[in-house]
Amino acid sequence: MYSLLPPLGQNLVCSFYGWKEGRMRYGPGFEKTLTALLQSEKWRKADIDAYIDERIAELVAYAFENVPYYRETMRRRRLVPGDIRSRADLQKLPILTKEQVRHNLDKLCSEKTDKRRLLLRHTSGTTGKSLHFYVSRAAIAFQWAVWWRHRHRFGLHRGMSHVNWTGKMAVPPKQCGPPYWRWNWPMNQAVVNMHHLTPAKIPYIMRFLNEHGFEFYSGYPSIVHALCLASQEQGLALSSRPRVVVTGAENIYDFQRRDIIEFTGATITDQYGFSEGGGNASQCKENAYHEDFEFGILERVDAENLGNGMVRGRIVSTGFANPEFPLIRYDVGDIGVWANADDPCPCGRESRTLTAIEGRTDDYVVTPEGRRIMRFDYIFKDTVNVRECQIVQRRPDTIVVRIVKRPAFNGKDEAFITSEIGRWISPRLGVEYEYVSEIERERNGKFRAVKSEIHPSLAVSPGAAPPCGSGRLTDPR
Secondary structure (H helix, E strand, C coil): CHHHCCHHHHHHHHHHHHHHHHHHHCCCCHHHHHHHHHHHCCCCHHHHHHHHHHHHHHHHHHHHHHCHHHHHHHHHCCCCHHHCCCCHHHHHCCCECHHHHHHCCCCCCCCCCCHHHCEEEEECCCCCCCEEEEECHHHHHHHHHHHHHHHHCCCCCCCCCEEEEECCCCCCCCCCCCCCCEEEHHHCEEEEEHHHCCCCCHHHHHHHHHHHCCCEEEECHHHHHHHHHHHHHCCCCCCCCCCEEEECCCCCCHHHHHHHHHHHCCEEEEEEECCCCCCEEEECCCCCEEECCCCEEEEEEEEEEEECCEEEEEEEEEECCCCCCCCCCEEEEEEEEECCCCCCCCCCCCCCEEEEEEEECCCCEECCCCCEECCCHHHHCCCCCEEEEEEEEEECCEEEEEEEECCCCCHHHHHHHHHHHHHHCCCCCEEEEEECCCCCCCCCCCCCCEEECCCHHHCCCCCCCCCCCCCCCCCCC
16 A cells, blocks of 8 residues: 555655654663663773673573573573673584574573564575574663764764665655655655666656755665765765765675765664674774673684684674573574784773674575685776676586676776686686676665575585685785
8 A cells, every 4th residue: 555655745754654663763761771882882892891790690690590492402401500601601502503593593582571562574495495493672772772882983963864774665666756765754765666767767866865964874785875876977066065975784895885975975884683683793993893782792613714803703792781582693594704813903892802704604605615705805906907706606617707897897897807706706616698788676675795505515625625725815995
């Protein structure tokens, strides 16, 4: 019925939704939590470590007493709560996978909680396989307090006018005339969905942005980037620029950051989180991702030393804010790079930091040498004639480079890209090209720059020897 309403009616629906969400996000405890978070981010490392160990001990004791899944798991391992009192002790517990959550939804709920008071949420998942979980209202308010602490670092406050760039269909895709935006009046927010960032509609959207002078933008980096490219190609510029662009929900690549800064003139800041709410990391002005330790912690497993004290690993989270449905050592499915623990962040915060979130564990290309490559953005940093690209692996020995071309793209660009892939990725990896008018987004609206369509059993073992015994590939970033 929503799509049949006139724009004013849809604005009212969006505003009603915003009002309801606002009551949820900023309900009892939000302001108190935000005030406490603004203080705790100044804590020294010793105080942070002590706090984390105390919360872990409390959470594990609570889970043992009240959550059937953890009680059974710990008993099978002959563990009692006293065995797990610190971050280091967490390794005594097994990693919790998404499949285990799917199969133990009720067993992961606290017996001390009336399940009817919890909210059943789900993630759409990049593969289309959704995951359901429960969350309390208090946990939602805590998560939003964490997110607003991040925004406070850049001078942003609730109530400021802003645009949310989203994959949600606020404006029906089939709408042919303006307005190509909808209003969430309670949050002073305009909503623009990616489906309308087309050449014919961009002039209307740009006029709207310049007339209203929004203070900040938020949303998927790939959608903000699409706005920038489409506008520049028509010679359109922002005369009324936002001060800050806040991104999240998907990786932001170097070329996206470069283009967004050039177009908007804004400061870009990113935050890392996930729908399940078991952990979070927010950037400071030095672009380091600081672990939001009050909300949950991010543990690294399958660690790989990168040199200079930096370590790459799979992200496993333990959340503190939602004991009603606790996720302890939960395998998020992402890969992160941790900074050298001995190098303090210049911003002065002493919480643990990551330098990058590289992608999901299933977003990688396997080379004939057995290397797993997750990022290709540095390959394209000098290719100004590529508007957008995606790497797809359909066969173990070959990748397909899917490209949205700019008008000046030619054979020299293709030869250069092939050469760079051979130089930085693998000289034995076949490269094919596919030219498209746009890169399709996933069902949840996310952009996947690297996508594997081969079964893991067909990939070369990561232990396979490089052709010349050269060891690990050096990442030129």
